[in-house]
Amino acid sequence: MSTDGSLSGKRFIVPIGPQHPALKEPGHFSFTVDGEVVTDASVRLGYAHRGIEKATESRNWTQSLYLLERICGICSHVHALAYCLGVEKLAGVEVPPRAQAIRVLVAELERIHSHFLWLGVAAHEAGFDTLFMYTWRDRETVMDILETLTGNRVNYSANVLGGVKFDVMPEIGDTIRRGLEFLEGRTHHYLEVVTTDQVFLQRTRGVGVMSLEQAETLGVVGPTARASGVIRDIRVEAPYAAYADYPVQPVLAEAGDLEARFIVRIKELFESYRIIRQILDTLPVGELQTRMPRRVKAGETVSRVEAPRGELFYFIKSNGTDNPERVKVRTPTLCNMASVLVTAVGHQLADMPMILAGIDPCFSCNDRTVVVADAGGAAYNWEQIRHYGIAFYQGK
Amino acid sequence: MDVLRTLFTLMIFPGGLFILFNGMVYEWADRKLVARLQNRVGPRWFQPLADMLKLLAKEEVVPASVDARLFIGLPVIALAGVLTAALYLPIAGLPPAYSFPGDLIVTVYMLSLLTLCTGIAGANTNNRFSLVGATRTLTQLFSYEAPFMLAMLGPAVAAGSWQIDEVMGYAAEHPVILMQPVGFVIALIGLMGKLEMRPFDAPEAETEIVAGAMTEYSGRGLALFYLGRYVELIAGLTLVAAFYLGGIQNPLDYFVKTLALLLVLVGLQTLMTRLRIDQTVGLWWRYGTLLVLLQWFVTLLLRS
Numbered sequence: 001m002s003t004d005g006s007l008s009g010k011r012f013i014v015p016i017g018p019q020h021p022a023l024k025e026p027g028h029f030s031f032t033v034d035g036e037v038v039t040d041a042s043v044r045l046g047y048a049h050r051g052i053e054k055a056t057e058s059r060n061w062t063q064s065l066y067l068l069e070r071i072c073g074i075c076s077h078v079h080a081l082a083y084c085l086g087v088e089k090l091a092g093v094e095v096p097p098r099a100q101a102i103r104v105l106v107a108e109l110e111r112i113h114s115h116f117l118w119l120g121v122a123a124h125e126a127g128f129d130t131l132f133m134y135t136w137r138d139r140e141t142v143m144d145i146l147e148t149l150t151g152n153r154v155n156y157s158a159n160v161l162g163g164v165k166f167d168v169m170p171e172i173g174d175t176i177r178r179g180l181e182f183l184e185g186r187t188h189h190y191l192e193v194v195t196t197d198q199v200f201l202q203r204t205r206g207v208g209v210m211s212l213e214q215a216e217t218l219g220v221v222g223p224t225a226r227a228s229g230v231i232r233d234i235r236v237e238a239p240y241a242a243y244a245d246y247p248v249q250p251v252l253a254e255a256g257d258l259e260a261r262f263i264v265r266i267k268e269l270f271e272s273y274r275i276i277r278q279i280l281d282t283l284p285v286g287e288l289q290t291r292m293p294r295r296v297k298a299g300e301t302v303s304r305v306e307a308p309r310g311e312l313f314y315f316i317k318s319n320g321t322d323n324p325e326r327v328k329v330r331t332p333t334l335c336n337m338a339s340v341l342v343t344a345v346g347h348q349l350a351d352m353p354m355i356l357a358g359i360d361p362c363f364s365c366n367d368r369t370v371v372v373a374d375a376g377g378a379a380y381n382w383e384q385i386r387h388y389g390i391a392f393y394q395g396k
Numbered sequence: 397m398d399v400l401r402t403l404f405t406l407m408i409f410p411g412g413l414f415i416l417f418n419g420m421v422y423e424w425a426d427r428k429l430v431a432r433l434q435n436r437v438g439p440r441w442f443q444p445l446a447d448m449l450k451l452l453a454k455e456e457v458v459p460a461s462v463d464a465r466l467f468i469g470l471p472v473i474a475l476a477g478v479l480t481a482a483l484y485l486p487i488a489g490l491p492p493a494y495s496f497p498g499d500l501i502v503t504v505y506m507l508s509l510l511t512l513c514t515g516i517a518g519a520n521t522n523n524r525f526s527l528v529g530a531t532r533t534l535t536q537l538f539s540y541e542a543p544f545m546l547a548m549l550g551p552a553v554a555a556g557s558w559q560i561d562e563v564m565g566y567a568a569e570h571p572v573i574l575m576q577p578v579g580f581v582i583a584l585i586g587l588m589g590k591l592e593m594r595p596f597d598a599p600e601a602e603t604e605i606v607a608g609a610m611t612e613y614s615g616r617g618l619a620l621f622y623l624g625r626y627v628e629l630i631a632g633l634t635l636v637a638a639f640y641l642g643g644i645q646n647p648l649d650y651f652v653k654t655l656a657l658l659l660v661l662v663g664l665q666t667l668m669t670r671l672r673i674d675q676t677v678g679l680w681w682r683y684g685t686l687l688v689l690l691q692w693f694v695t696l697l698l699r700s
Binding site: 012013014015016020021022033035036123124125126127128129130132133134137197199200202203348349350351352353 | 433434435436524525528531594595597598601602603604605606666667668669670671672673674675
C-alpha cells in the first residue's frame with residue numbers, strides 16, 4: 001500500500017506492485033484514480049536490482065559473458081550477443097560469417113519465443129486465459145527447437161567470445177523447419193484472433209494510443225515504437241552480426257494502440273520465420289570460432305542489438321586487463337517505461353495491466369540501481385557504504 | 397417427527413449438505429471443463445472440497461480497520477440467503493421443499509443477497525482493491541439484476557403465476573425457450589454476471605484488483621462466500637432449466653438439463669475476454685434490458 005494520499009483525502013491511489021498478481025516481477029505503480037478513470041500515474045523501479053554490472057568488474061571477460069547472459073530470463077541470447085559484439089570490436093577480432101549467421105538464427109528463434117510469451121501474458125492481463133494457454137503451449141515448440149539446437153531452454157549459452165559454441169547440422173535444420181511450419185500456421189490463427197475477436201478488440205482497439213509524435217518524444221524503442229509508426233529497429237538501422245546479409249523488413253503499424261502492438265509483434269514472427277529459413281538455406285560454410293586474446297586492448301565501445309523488446313544498449317570499457325573496467329547495460333524496458341505513464345492517464349483502471357503489458361516490460365533486466373527515497377538520516381556515499389558492507393560481513 | 401423432517405429438509409436434503417456437495421461437484425465440473433478447453437489439466441475431483449475444508453479449518457484474520465461484526469456476519473448472511481433460495485427450487489428434480497404464491501420473487505431476491513453481501517463486505521474493509529472491487533460488484537449488480545429478474549419473470553407472466561411450482565408446470569407443457577428465446581439468453585448470461593464468471597469477472601479481476609471485494613477475506617469467511625457462490629450456481633442453473641428448458645420432473649431430468657446449461661456456461665467462459673465494468677454496464681443497459689423489455693411486451697400482447 002502506498003502511504004501518500006489517505007482514503008479520506010481527495011486522491012485515491014491504487015497501488016499495483018511491488019507484489020501484485022498482474023506483475024510477474026516486482027515494480028511499483030501508483031495509479032491515482034477518479035472512480036475508475038486514472039488521472040495520474042507514477043512508477044518506482046529498482047526492486048530487482050542485482051548488481052550484475054558491478055559484478056562484471058571482478059570477473060574476467062569470459063566469466064562476465066555468462067553473468068550478463070543471465071540478466072534476462074527471456075532474451076538471454078541478445079545480452080550475450082551485445083556483449084560479445086562489443087568485446088570483439090574492442091579486441092579487433094573478426095568473427096567467421098558462419099558464427100554470425102548462427103547468432104542471428106538463435107536471436108530470431110529467441111524473438112519467436114519471446115513474442116509468443118508476450119502474447120500469452122498480454123492476453124492474460126486482458127482476462128483472455130484461453131489465448132494465454134494456447135500460445136504458451138505452442139511456444140513449447142520453439143523452446144524444444146532451442147533445446148535441440150543448444151542444449152538449453154532459457155540460457156542457451158550459444159555465444160563465446162569470438163564465435164559460437166555449436167554448429168547447425170542439416171538434420172537439425174529439418175527439425176527447425178518442421179517446427180516453424182507448425183508455428184506459422186498457429187501465428188496466422190492468432191493474428192486472426194487478435195484482429196477479429198470482437199470482445200477482445202473492445203479491450204485493445206483505441207486503448208493506450210501513442211501517437212507518432214509522442215513515440216518520438218518519449219524515445220520508445222522496439223515493437224512499441226513500431227506500433228506507433230516509428231521505424232526504429234537496430235537490425236535495419238545498424239545491421240550487426242549477419243543481419244547485413246539477411247536484411248529485415250521492419251513491421252510497422254500506424255494506430256499506436258494496443259491492437260497495433262499485438263499486430264506488430266505477431267507480424268514480426270512471420271519476418272523471423274522468413275529469416276530463419278533463409279539462414280538455414282544459405283548458411284555460410286567455415287569456422288565457428290576465432291581465437292580471442294585473454295586481455296582486451298584498452299578502449300571503450302558501444303554495442304547495440306535489437307532485443308525482442310527493442311534496442312538493447314551496451315557500453316563496454318576496457319583498461320587492457322583481463323577484466324572489464326565498466327559494463328553499462330540499458331535494456332529496452334527502461335526506454336519504454338515512460339510511455340506507460342503517459343498513455344495511462346485518461347484510461348480506465350481495468351486497462352492498466354494491458355497498457356503496462358503492451359510494452360512487454362522486463363523489470364529485473366532494467367533495474368540498475370536502488371534509489372532510497374528517504375534514508376531517514378545521514379546518507380552514505382559510495383566509499384562509506386563500501387566500508388560499511390565490509391565491516392558488516394567481517395562482523396558476522 | 398415434523399421437527400425432524402424439517403431439520404432434515406434444511407440440513408441434509410435438499411437444503412444444506414446435499415446442495416453444498418452438489419455445488420462443489422458442479423464447481424469442479426466447471427473448473428475442469430474450462431481447464432480442459434484451455435489445454436490445461438485442471439483440478440482433481442475433490443479439489444473444491446479440499447479447498448473448503450482447508451479454508452474452514454484456517455484462522456479467519458479480521459483486519460484492524462473493519463467492523464468486525466459485519467466482517468464475520470456478511471458471509472453467513474450471504475450463504476444463508478442462497479441456501480434459503482434453494483429451498484424453493486426443485487433441487488435434484490424433486491418438488492420444492494417449500495412453496496407459496498410469490499416464492500419466485502423471494503427466490504430471486506435471496507439470490508441477489510450474495511452479491512449484495514459481497515459488495516458490502518468489500519466496502520467494509522479499508523483495502524483499496526476491496527473498495528474498487530466492491531464498487532464494481534455493486535455496479536455490476538445494478539446492471540444485470542434488472543434484466544435477469546425480468547428474464548426470470550418472463551415465463552411467470554406467460555404462466556400467469558408467481559409460484560415456481562406453477563411456472564414449472566406451465567413450462568413442462570409449453571416450449572418456453574421458443575416462445576421467449578431472448579429471455580433465455582438474458583437469463584443465462586445474467587447468471588454468468590451473478591456468478592462473476594468471465595467475461596463478467598471485472599469485480600474480481602486478479603490482474604487489476606487482486607481478488608476484488610474478497611481481498612481481505614481468508615479462512616472461514618472466504619469459504620462461506622465460495623460456498624455461497626457454489627450454491628448460487630446450482631440455484632441459478634435449476635431456475636433457468638426449470639423455467640426455460642421445460643421444467644424439471646425427475647432427478648435425471650435435473651442433472652441432464654443443469655449440466656447441459658453448465659456446458660454452455662463453460663464454453664462462453666472459455667471464449668470470452670474479460671469486459672471492463674463500463675462495457676458490462678453498457679452491454680446490459682443498452683441491449684440486455686431493452687431486449688428483455690421488448691420480449692415482455694410481446695409476451696403480454698400474445699397473452700391478451
